[in-house]
Amino acid sequence: MSMYHPRIAEIVRRDPRYAYEAYEFVFAALAHTQQALGRAPREGGDEGEPAEAAHHVSGPELLHGIRDFALREFGLMARTVFRRWGVNRTDDFGEIIFNLIDANLMSKTPEDNRRDFQDVYDLDQELVHGYHIRLDEAD
Numbered sequence: 034m035s036m037y038h039p040r041i042a043e044i045v046r047r048d049p050r051y052a053y054e055a056y057e058f059v060f061a062a063l064a065h066t067q068q069a070l071g072r073a074p075r076e077g078g079d080e081g082e083p084a085e086a087a088h089h090v091s092g093p094e095l096l097h098g099i100r101d102f103a104l105r106e107f108g109l110m111a112r113t114v115f116r117r118w119g120v121n122r123t124d125d126f127g128e129i130i131f132n133l134i135d136a137n138l139m140s141k142t143p144e145d146n147r148r149d150f151q152d153v154y155d156l157d158q159e160l161v162h163g164y165h166i167r168l169d170e171a172d
Contacts, residue, residue: 044132051129055118059099059129061106063139066090066098089142092149095130096123100159112160123153 041056067073072088090098103111120126127150133139 040136040138041133044136044138048128048132050119051125051132052118055115055120055129056133058103058118059126059133062099062102063090063095065102065105066095069098069101070094092127092130092145093153096126096150096153099126100154103160109161112156115156115160120156122156123150126150 036057038057041053044056045051045053064073067088067090070090072090074088103115107114115121120129124147127147130139130150131147134141
């Protein structure tokens with residue numbers, strides 16, 4: 034995941050509450066969420082709808098994608114990783130995303146706001162207590 038981006042480094046310098054890696058993770062989780070919802074950008078662009086409308090995900094949709102991606106990437110360590118990055122509530126992801134929007138690294142619709150990220154779920158419940166190991170059944 035790690036590719037240094039000077040504009041993200043500038044965000045972290047201005048707002049040191051969250052680690053650089055949390056911002057990188059949000060971009061990866063957004064791509065994961067868009068893919069899962071069938072809204073991933075295609076090679077060569079899309080015809081018809083404006084790109085923002087075709088690929089937009091809501092705050093709650095992104096938060097559910099963040100949870101799924103974190104569990105896939107980090108398993109039971111996801112909560113520990115988030116704590117290390119300074120992320121303790123879903124609201125923190127809203128702050129990260131709006132920092133990216135303010136830096137013109139992400140976009141939003143007029144309906145999107147920080148309240149979309151407030152208390153959507155409890156990180157401990159979703160990432161620790163609700164964790165299930167999935168075993169693929171052999172054919």
